[in-house]
Amino acid sequence: MSVADRDLVLSGLKTRAGSFELGSIDLKVSPDRVLVILGPSGAGKTMLIDTIAGFRKPSAGQVILCERNLTSLPPEARKIGVVFQDAALFPHLSVRENVRFGERARGASSHQRSDDLLNQFGLGALAERAPRSLSGGERQRVALARVLASDPELMLLDEPLSALDQPTREELRSVLQGLLVELKIPAIHVTHDREEALSLGDDVGIVVDGRFRQLGTRREVARSPADEVVARLLGWLELGHGTLERGRVSVGDLTLTNISDDYSGPVYVFYRPEEVLLGDASPEVSATGQFFGVIESVLLTVPLARVTIGSKPSVTVLMLHRDLDRLALRPGVTVAAVIPPGALRLIRATSETE
Amino acid sequence: MIEARAAAGRNSPFGAFQALMWVLGGLLIAFILLPLVRLATTSTPASLTHAAETAEIRDAIQLSLQDAAITAVVATFLGVALAYVLARRRFPGRSLVQAVVDLPLAVPHTVAGIALLFIFGRTGWVGAPASHIGISFYGSQWGIITAMLFVSAPFAVNSSRVAFEAIEPNFERAARSLGATPWHAFRRVTLPLSVRGVLTGAVLVYARSISEFGAVVIIAFYPVTAPVEVYNLFLRTGLTESASAAVLLLAVALATFLVLRALASGWVLSGIDRERR
Numbered sequence: 001m002s003v004a005d006r007d008l009v010l011s012g013l014k015t016r017a018g019s020f021e022l023g024s025i026d027l028k029v030s031p032d033r034v035l036v037i038l039g040p041s042g043a044g045k046t047m048l049i050d051t052i053a054g055f056r057k058p059s060a061g062q063v064i065l066c067e068r069n070l071t072s073l074p075p076e077a078r079k080i081g082v083v084f085q086d087a088a089l090f091p092h093l094s095v096r097e098n099v100r101f102g103e104r105a106r107g108a109s110s111h112q113r114s115d116d117l118l119n120q121f122g123l124g125a126l127a128e129r130a131p132r133s134l135s136g137g138e139r140q141r142v143a144l145a146r147v148l149a150s151d152p153e154l155m156l157l158d159e160p161l162s163a164l165d166q167p168t169r170e171e172l173r174s175v176l177q178g179l180l181v182e183l184k185i186p187a188i189h190v191t192h193d194r195e196e197a198l199s200l201g202d203d204v205g206i207v208v209d210g211r212f213r214q215l216g217t218r219r220e221v222a223r224s225p226a227d228e229v230v231a232r233l234l235g236w237l238e239l240g241h242g243t244l245e246r247g248r249v250s251v252g253d254l255t256l257t258n259i260s261d262d263y264s265g266p267v268y269v270f271y272r273p274e275e276v277l278l279g280d281a282s283p284e285v286s287a288t289g290q291f292f293g294v295i296e297s298v299l300l301t302v303p304l305a306r307v308t309i310g311s312k313p314s315v316t317v318l319m320l321h322r323d324l325d326r327l328a329l330r331p332g333v334t335v336a337a338v339i340p341p342g343a344l345r346l347i348r349a350t351s352e353t354e
Numbered sequence: 355m356i357e358a359r360a361a362a363g364r365n366s367p368f369g370a371f372q373a374l375m376w377v378l379g380g381l382l383i384a385f386i387l388l389p390l391v392r393l394a395t396t397s398t399p400a401s402l403t404h405a406a407e408t409a410e411i412r413d414a415i416q417l418s419l420q421d422a423a424i425t426a427v428v429a430t431f432l433g434v435a436l437a438y439v440l441a442r443r444r445f446p447g448r449s450l451v452q453a454v455v456d457l458p459l460a461v462p463h464t465v466a467g468i469a470l471l472f473i474f475g476r477t478g479w480v481g482a483p484a485s486h487i488g489i490s491f492y493g494s495q496w497g498i499i500t501a502m503l504f505v506s507a508p509f510a511v512n513s514s515r516v517a518f519e520a521i522e523p524n525f526e527r528a529a530r531s532l533g534a535t536p537w538h539a540f541r542r543v544t545l546p547l548s549v550r551g552v553l554t555g556a557v558l559v560y561a562r563s564i565s566e567f568g569a570v571v572i573i574a575f576y577p578v579t580a581p582v583e584v585y586n587l588f589l590r591t592g593l594t595e596s597a598s599a600a601v602l603l604l605a606v607a608l609a610t611f612l613v614l615r616a617l618a619s620g621w622v623l624s625g626i627d628r629e630r631r
Contacts, residue, residue, distance in 0.1 A: 053527070053531055054530075054531075055527050055530070074530070075531050076531070076534055078531075081532075082528065084524045084527075084528060086524060088522065088524035088527070088528040090525060090528075090543055090547075091547065092543075092546045101532050101542075102532035102533050105529070105535075105542075106533045147531075147532070
C-alpha cells in the first residue's frame with residue numbers, strides 16, 4: 001500500500017449533540033503528517049475524536065481510512081488507536097495485561113509485540129504493577145504502548161498531556177514527537193495548549209464552536225492567523241482597531257508605518273509580544289514608528305518576563321530576564337519601544353468580526 | 355478567629371447538635387434491635403432444637419433458602435442487563451423505565467400478589483399458556499419465585515446501575531478501540547469493575563426474597579415458605595410456640611445474609627478492590 005493509500009480522509013463530516021453541531025469538516029491527513037487540532041474547551045475537539053473513532057455517529061459525511069469507508073463500522077473494526085486524557089488504563093488489570101488487552105481481544109496467541117513495546121517504553125520493570133501505583137507520565141506511556149500493540153492505522157490523541165505536570169509533560173511531548181515521526185501512520189492530536197500544538201503538529205487546525213477557523217501548516221497558522229479568534233488562541237495580543245491606509249495605521253496614540261499591505265479599510269491590529277523591541281531601537285526598524293511610554297509593571301514570569309508599557313493603547317512585551325537587567329527596566333522608567341512590521345498581523349474587520 | 359472556631363469544633367465532637375443526632379439515631383437502632391433481641395431470648399435451646407427437628411419447619415426454611423437463592427440468580431441476570439441499559443443509554447422514556455423499576459417498592463405486597471395472580475394465575479396471560487406445558491405458578495415453587503422476583507427486582511437493578519454509572523466511560527471506549535466487541539468489553543472491563551455492586555444487589559435480592567410474606571402467601575400458600583410457616587404457627591399455637599420457629603428462621607436468614615454480604619464485599623473481592631483503589 002502506498003503512502004497516499006493510507007490517508008485519513010474526512011469528507012463533509014458533521015456531528016450533532018443537542019443544539020451543538022460540529023462541522024462540516026473536510027480534511028485529509030497523510031501518514032507522514034501529524035495534525036494538531038487546537039481549540040478552547042467546548043469547541044468540539046473531543047466530539048471530533050469520538051466521531052472518527054466510532055464512539056459517536058455522524059449526522060452526515062464520511063470517515064475514510066486506508067481507502068476503507070469506516071463511517072458505519074463499530075469502533076473495534078476501525079483499527080484506530082485512541083489515547084485519552086486520563087489514559088483510561090483498566091484499573092483491575094496489571095500494566096502487562098493492559099498492554100496485552102488488544103491482542104487478547106483479537107484472539108492473538110503471541111504477546112511478543114506487547115512485550116517488546118513494554119520494554120521499548122521503559123515499562124518492563126513496571127509490568128506487574130497496578131495502574132493506580134503509576135505516575136501520570138508512566139500511565140500515559142502504558143496507554144501509548146497499549147494502543148501501539150493493537151497495530152492501529154490511525155492515532156487519535158485526546159489531550160494526553162494536559163493532566164500532567166510541566167516537566168512530565170515536556171518529557172512525554174518529546175517521546176510523542178519521536179514516536180509520531182517513527183510510526184508513519186496519520187495522527188490527530190487535539191489540545192487546548194498552543195505550545196503543544198505548535199511543537200507536535202506538522203499541520204494545525206483551529207476549531208472554535210464546532211467549526212474550523214483555520215487549517216494550515218504550523219508556520220502558516222502561527223504566523224498568519226486568519227481571524228482574531230485564531231490570533232488570540234495563538235498568543236497574538238490585540239493592539240486595537242484602526243484604519244489602514246497607504247501602509248499606515250493608527251491605533252490610539254500609536255502610529256504604525258511601512259506596512260506592506262495594499263488593503264485600505266478597517267483592521268484589527270495584533271502583535272507578537274515577544275518581538276517588540278525595547279530600549280534602543282535598531283535603525284532598520286525605526287522607520288516603522290518608535291514610541292515612548294512609562295513602564296507600568298514588570299512581572300517576572302518564566303521563561304520570559306512580562307513588561308507592560310503604559311502607552312495608549314498599552315503594549316505588553318515578553319523579554320529575556322537578562323535584558324530586563326541590562327536595560328534596567330522597572331516600573332516608572334520611560335522606555336523607547338518599536339513593534340517591527342514582522343511582529344504585526346492586521347486582520348481585516350469584516351462585517352462578521354465587527 | 356476562623357481557625358480558633360474550627361479547632362473548638364474539632365475538640366468538642368459531643369456538642370448539643372452531635373448529642374441530639376446520637377440520641378435520635380440510637381432510638382432507631384434500639385427500635386430495630388429490641389424486638390429481635392427479645393424474640394431471641396424467649397427461646398430455650400431445647401425449644402429451638404425441637405423446632406429444628408420439626409419436619410414442616412425444616413422444609414419451609416429449606417424452601418425459602420432455595421427459592422431466595424434462585425430468585426437472586428434470576429434477578430441479577432435480568433437486572434444487570436436493564437441496569438446496563440439505564441446506566442449507559444440516554445433514550446426517551448428512560449426516567450419512566452427507572453420509575454417502573456422502583457414501582458415494586460411502593461406497591462403493597464399483598465396487592466402485588468393479587469396483581470401477579472392476574473398474569474400468572476391459572477387463567478392469567480402467562481399462567482394459562484404455561485399450564486399447557488405443565489407449569490403452574492399458583493401454589494408452586496414457580497409462583498413463590500415469581501412473587502419474590504417482583505418484590506426484590508429493584509434491588510438488583512439499582513445496585514448494578516449505580517455500579518455501572520461509577521465506571522469511567524473511557525474504559526469501555528478504550529476497550530472497544532483496542533478491538534473488543536461490546537460483549538468482550540462488558541465481560542473483561544465493565545463487569546469486573548462493577549462486580550461488587552452486582553453482587554451486593556444479588557445479596558439484597560436474596561435478603562428481601564427470604565423475608566417476603568405478602569405476595570408469596572397470595573400466589574402460593576402451599577408449598578409453605580418459612581415466613582408463611584411462622585404465620586401458620588402463630589395462628590395455630592400463639593406467640594410463645596411460634597417464637598422458636600421465628601428465631602430459627604431469623605438465625606438462618608441472618609446467617610446466610612451475613613455470609614453472602616461478607617463474600618460480596620470482603621475477601622472474595624479483596625483482590626479486585628485493591629486494584630480499584
